[in-house]
Amino acid sequence: xxxxxxxxxxxxxxxxxxxxxxxxxxxxxxxxxxxxxxxxxxxxxxxxxxxxxxxxxxxxxxxxxxxxxxxxxxxxxxxxxxxxxxxxxxxxxxxxxxxxxxxxxxxxxxxxxxxxxxxxxxxxxxxxxxxxxxxxxxxxxxxxxxxxxxxxxxxxxxxxxxxxxxxxxxxxxxxxxxxxxxxxxxxxxxxxxxxxxxxxxxxxxxxxxxxxxxxxxxxxxxxxxxxxxxxxxxxxxxxxxxxxxxxxxxxxxxxxxxxxxxxxxxxxxxxxxxxxxxxxxxxxxxxxxxxxxxxxxxxxxxxxxxxxxxxxxxxxxxxxxxxxxxxxxx
Ligand code: SAH
Ligand code: AVI
Numbered sequence: 001x002x003x004x005x006x007x008x009x010x011x012x013x014x015x016x017x018x019x020x021x022x023x024x025x026x027x028x029x030x031x032x033x034x035x036x037x038x039x040x041x042x043x044x045x046x047x048x049x050x051x052x053x054x055x056x057x058x059x060x061x062x063x064x065x066x067x068x069x070x071x072x073x074x075x076x077x078x079x080x081x082x083x084x085x086x087x088x089x090x091x092x093x094x095x096x097x098x099x100x101x102x103x104x105x106x107x108x109x110x111x112x113x114x115x116x117x118x119x120x121x122x123x124x125x126x127x128x129x130x131x132x133x134x135x136x137x138x139x140x141x142x143x144x145x146x147x148x149x150x151x152x153x154x155x156x157x158x159x160x161x162x163x164x165x166x167x168x169x170x171x172x173x174x175x176x177x178x179x180x181x182x183x184x185x186x187x188x189x190x191x192x193x194x195x196x197x198x199x200x201x202x203x204x205x206x207x208x209x210x211x212x213x214x215x216x217x218x219x220x221x222x223x224x225x226x227x228x229x230x231x232x233x234x235x236x237x238x239x240x241x242x243x244x245x246x247x248x249x250x251x252x253x254x255x256x257x258x259x260x261x262x263x264x265x266x267x268x269x270x271x272x273x274x275x276x277x278x279x280x281x282x283x284x285x286x287x288x289x290x291x292x293x294x295x296x297x298x299x300x301x302x303x304x305x306x307x308x309x310x311x312x313x314x315x316x317x318x319x320x321x322x323x324x325x326x327x328x329x330x
Contacts (some may be wrong), residue, residue, distance in 0.1 A: 012152075013139050017167045020143070021229055025269045030064040034273075035282040036222060038168050039116050039143065043225050047120045049218040051092060056214060058206040061164055064316040065194050066095050072309045073102040076158070076320055079307070080190040083155030084110040088144065088181075089165040091115065093124045096160065100132055111156040114140040114147075145173070148180040164196040164316070167251070167287040173286075178301035182323070191303055195299055198288045201245050208243035208252050208286065215242030219254055221284055230268030239263055243281065250293070255285040295318055 021040060028036045034072060042050065054062035077099060085103070087096050090113035100111065111128055115121045118141045125139040142150065151159075181191055208215055219241045223234035239256040246253055258275035263273050275281075279314055289297075295305045298321055307320040 005089070011142075013245060014246070018229065022269045023267060024048040025226065025230065026214075026271060027205055027268060029266070029269075029271065029273050029281075031278055032077060033282060034194050034275075038282065038284040040225050041218065041222050041271060041283065043116045043228075044117075044119045044132050046218060046221045046225070047117050048093065049214060049221060052214050053210070055216060056210045056212065057244070057315055058210045060216075060312040060315055061196055061205070062311075064096070064311045065162060065318070066166075067096045068309050068311050068316065068318050071100040076192060076307075076318075077106065077108075077164065077324070080150075080158045080188075081156065082158035082190075083107045084112060084153070084193065086151055086159045086184070088114050088148075088159065088161045089116075090124055091117075091163065092119055095162055097131075097157070097179075099130070099160065100128070100135070107155075109134070109136060111135050111137045112140065112151060112154070113137070114151065114216040116141065116143055121123065121237070131271070144169075144177055144180075148177070150183065151184055158192060159184055159189065160192040160194075162192075162194040164194055164286070166193060167196055168284060169287070171287065174297060178303060182187065182302045185284070185323055187324075189323075190306075191280065192296075193319045193321070194316065195289045195294050195319065196286070196316055197310070198250055198290055199315060201247070204245050204252060207241055208254060209241065210303075213241075215254075217245070219256060219283055222249070225248060226266060230266045232266040232268065235262075239281075249299075250288050250290075252286040252288070254281060254286070255280040255282050257281075261289065289317075291317070 052057050079099050085099060085108060087093060093113055113121055118291055121139045125137045130264060143164055157305045166174060186192060220236040220239060223236045226232040227234055229323040238259050240259060242255040242257045244253045258277060258279045260277045262275045263272060298305055302323060303321040304323060305319050306322040
């Protein structure tokens with residue numbers, strides 16, 4: 001059933017984040033190599049650290065996407081004429097304001113931000129509702145891997161996924177996500193996707209290993225989340241932040257590297273683990289695309305690349321997909 005629109009509604013689906021965390025930790029920290037999904041990076045502090053990353057001189061992604069949106073927002077809104085704007089992984093939704101502004105005076109009546117971080121979502125929902133009084137905001141606390149089919153349909157919609165967050169998925173997660181996005185679209189709806197493009201390795205590495213150490217702090221914050229939620233005894237200072245570029249897989253890989261041999265207890269997950277000196281724990285991937293590679297990924301899910309908006313230096317791009325048929329017609 002579609003919930004009645006109110007100025008702000010926050011829906012959480014009764015998620016039990018703690019059980020999900022325990023399952024991820026038990027699977028990921030007993031695997032070889034050790035790995036954890038990036039969703040746990042975004043507690044309140046992690047979300048603040050990500051916002052700080054977006055302001056760093058080395059982190060060109062957010063600035064470049066904003067520059068593209070400044071130029072393209074009016075054209076995108078005119079092409080779609082949305083009644084509802086759905087933003088997946090909305091975070092602070094700062095750049096999204098350009099799309100809402102461009103839709104002023106049009107038919108846009110609903111903003112649906114969807115994010116795993118409830119705190120961030122509450123702040124975003126309140127500030128957008130305050131700044132755009134004509135807009136009903138229906139905020140959804142959810143996980144891309146579980147709750148996309150709960151997104152309501154309030155009329156012709158533009159679904160946006162900005163910031164290159166699609167890069168944080170592996171191939172199977174990306175396919176799952178894009179298939180579900182395609183299923184959200186009815187005739188006339190559209191999907192706008194922000195992707196980071198392949199470029200010089202030094203520039204990529206600097207963006208994920210900044211001089212001030214904010215990204216290192218963001219990465220180590222994962223250990224603080226485990227200490228708080230699972231009464232674990234990680235010493236964040238016993239791990240180095242590592243960013244590598246794997247050119248064959250076209251992705252940045254972010255790790256925490258154990259400085260020495262150590263044993264860590266996680267009583268909340270009924271687990272004790274050992275790290276060898278130099279052992280890596282993978283915390284995130286960030287895939288970098290070409291126009292051809294993103295067009296193929298989109299096409300496999302029935303999402304045609306209708307318009308392509310790169311910045312002048314081709315560092316980042318927005319992809320507008322406007323399928324012609326109805327939901328599921330490929
Ligand atoms: N779109 C914003 C924020 C990008 S940061 C921008 O372009 O700046 C990535 C966002 O995705 C964060 O707000 C984080 O809380 C959210 N996120 C991460 N994993 C998620 C998941 N599995 N399900 C839903 N949201 C998730
Ligand atoms: C949210 N996501 C797109 C960021 C990225 O660039 O992959 C997360 C991030 N990790 C380190 N810095 C920023």
